[in-house]
Amino acid sequence: MGVGAVAQTALAAGAGLEIAGPEEGAGIAVDSSLRSSDPAVFAAGDVASAAHPLFGRRLRVEHWANALNGGPAAARAMLGQEVVYDRVPYFFSDQYDLGMEYSGHAVPGSYDHVVVRGDAAKREFIAFWQAPDNRVLAGMNVNVWDVAGSIQQLVRSGRPVDPDRLADPAVPLAEL
């Protein structure tokens, strides 16, 4: 069964704040400092469709880590500090004996190919979504641990990565 979730934007819309379109998650539209269309109002967490500098578009991220990190970032912006909230989108999920972490953003149409490092049949692998120019847009580690940081560095670097080396477990991720 798949169940969707919708951001509760009625209060914000009633107050005249800009709401993002469905392609941007239909949350409260905020800039990369989490400031809404009213400069005195900020939004963070599930309800915010935030401009993401790495991806050049607004994203709405439904995950605990985003709520945890977005709130303090919004608070710093409220205090007048220079804030660019640019964490690589991330979520984890545990499904019975399958544990996974996903970092990045690769919606259908945005990527060219998927590279698998490891053994998918054994359910121990990392999948990488790559752009046509071989930039890594997202990676998901499945039953492989302590690699999310390296995957996020690959996404953040915006650099092309040779798919053969990406698929080769003998090549350390940190080297890539």
Ligand SMILES: Cc1cc2nc3c(=O)[nH]c(=O)nc-3n(C[C@H](O)[C@H](O)[C@H](O)COP(=O)(O)OP(=O)(O)OC[C@H]3O[C@@H](n4cnc5c(N)ncnc54)[C@H](O)[C@@H]3O)c2cc1C
């Ligand atoms: C079924 C499910 C499973 C999940 N599992 C995980 C997991 O395993 N790990 C993980 O990291 N994340 C998980 N998440 C996601 C995580 O719960 C959310 O990302 C996180 O709770 C978002 O925090 P938030 O503060 O942005 O929003 P919320 O926790 O949704 O808090 C928003 C609050 O605002 C209140 N509110 C809304 N409108 C108004 C209004 N007009 N006036 C006053 N109050 C209002 C709501 O009642 C709510 O209490 C899961 C979510 C769901 C639905």
